[in-house]
Amino acid sequence: MKTLTAKQQAVLAFVEDFFQQQGYPPTVREVAAHFGIQPRAAADHLSALKRKGYLHREPGRSRGLTLVGRGPEAVVEVPILGQIAAGQPLLATQQVEDTLPLPRSWVRGDEVFLLRVSGDSMAPLILPGDLVMVRVQPRVDRGDIAVVLIYDEATVKRVYEEAGGLVLKGDNPSFTPLRFSPAEAAELVQILGKVVGVYRAL
Amino acid sequence: MKTLTAKQQAVLAFVEDFFQQQGYPPTVREVAAHFGIQPRAAADHLSALKRKGYLHREPGRSRGLTLVGRGPEAVVEVPILGQIAAGQPLLATQQVEDTLPLPRSWVRGDEVFLLRVSGDSMAPLILPGDLVMVRVQPRVDRGDIAVVLIYDEATVKRVYEEAGGLVLKGDNPSFTPLRFSPAEAAELVQILGKVVGVYRAL
DNA sequence: CATAATACTATACAGAAGAATAGTTGTCAA
DNA sequence: TTGACAACTATTCTTCTGTATAGTATTATG
Known part of the structure; x- marks a missing residue:
């Protein structure tokens, strides 16, 4: 797997934690709010994580994130x-x-x-x-x-x-x-x- | 736990299956579409399931459902x-x-x-x-x-x-x-x- | 028998949410 | 040094989504 930048690692960790605590993935805006950035910036991070194979995105769907290896196929x-x-x-x-x-x-x-x-x-x-x-x-x-x-x-x-x-x-x-x-x-x-x-x- | 009606059981089963396949819970409208009913009717079923303790709802949040016993605390x-x-x-x-x-x-x-x-x-x-x-x-x-x-x-x-x-x-x-x-x-x-x-x- | 719960339709609304447009700044490797 | 990538801001658009209002018909259940 491709290496992640520090910020991308932080975003991935947040998504994992959010999922573990809430039972469903965060929205783009929830990610943005957590890091104090704009939705677009958060979407960029999520896209990068998708491109690097760390998560899957269902285009257009709210909370349409699935963590690779921790998704529904894992359990x-x-x-x-x-x-x-x-x-x-x-x-x-x-x-x-x-x-x-x-x-x-x-x-x-x-x-x-x-x-x-x-x-x-x-x-x-x-x-x-x-x-x-x-x-x-x-x-x-x-x-x-x-x-x-x-x-x-x-x-x-x-x-x-x-x-x-x-x-x-x-x-x-x-x-x-x-x-x-x-x-x-x-x-x-x-x-x-x-x-x-x-x-x-x- | 309180007993469920046949329809409520069907809705619960759908939510479980959806979660298992997608990795996140369905929206009210996705439940409605699956059963060919209006969003309001689906919301009623979900409310009934919440009242009977089979799932938890986070008011106002999209896909804000968590299956009791199968939620994030289970794994x-x-x-x-x-x-x-x-x-x-x-x-x-x-x-x-x-x-x-x-x-x-x-x-x-x-x-x-x-x-x-x-x-x-x-x-x-x-x-x-x-x-x-x-x-x-x-x-x-x-x-x-x-x-x-x-x-x-x-x-x-x-x-x-x-x-x-x-x-x-x-x-x-x-x-x-x-x-x-x-x-x-x-x-x-x-x-x-x-x-x-x-x-x-x- | 009456009352509550179930199971819906139809419509509407406001806020949530993903995505798009149009940029800026900085880093890093070819 | 140049172009790809990273990491953002600011704004806008449209669709999605939960919920509300106002009903109707059916089925339990005390």
Whole structure:
């Protein structure tokens, strides 16, 4: 990115602060008033910032500024699922407990949800209370960690899909692997998605 | 929260979508145009949503809407530190590699930074490549995981501050604990902050 | 049953806001 | 030294925008 002059940096910082505090971008005149200059001068600064790629301007629209990298594309509202019920559409409003704004760079894929883990079968990688990010997909690679719906209960396990059937394994050695014949697996087990991230508060 | 009518829900959903896509809230007229109604009718809906506590309106300001719970207070830009140099102010612009928008609910305390972990001394709880969230504080409780600056290198360790000196311990048993006399500790070791969260992409 | 809230139309107004015109002054690199 | 860029002033124009006035019809709800 091109270098900014001191004044341009100050203007960018003001726009960022304004957005952080107000929830919407400032008008050209608000920028001008803050620096005690005329609207035209402020517009010049904003144009320079646009030209140098630090923000985007929607011509003609009031408050039509978006901060590059901090715009709407930077954050995604990811739903946290409460209980997961079989048969229901996964992201139904009823199942969504809350949403969390996460950086898009963490959200790979477009159908993603969060799940709070309760058991310790995946210890030490995933512990009870952890929040896992799950990308919705019907199949996973051999050995991938996935959220699996067994009959009516969602669990996090490593999945080994083989000719002889399906094996669900926890990393915790005290957890006995679950084995399903192909017929059983087709009837009882449904892979909801792959675990692509873990967040743990300490 | 009070219940919304179907139309009010639709308006709220539109405002949310608009904000997500554009990066700033819609004007009253943009809401009106979307639903094919007059500005006054749209303003009525927005007033109802304000009265019921779903959004905040700044009277007289264009696009003066803020979504409650999704407003500026929901997301915090947390700096990711590249290398940490001793003596320098911790959050100096030079040391900030990038920032990441994280939900405020994850950010406890106001001076917080992120650090990418390189060693495996804290395995299996913290692995190389993990992103740890650190709350800046000069002292931590006995046994807390902290980011510690030893001479000029930042590491993540459990800290045991005792009368006999300071012990820095990794969870990984193959890592030999570091012991410092009180004099050595005062000279060489600086606690930067407590690790309050871990994010791992899988 | 009456009253409040909902959900609108139609028109109008004043101030807000982006942008345009027409300059000035200073800096800095080719 | 010359031209591009930066950083402004001052004024004007038109459109945008929130809000107000004055209604109407429908739907809840106590």
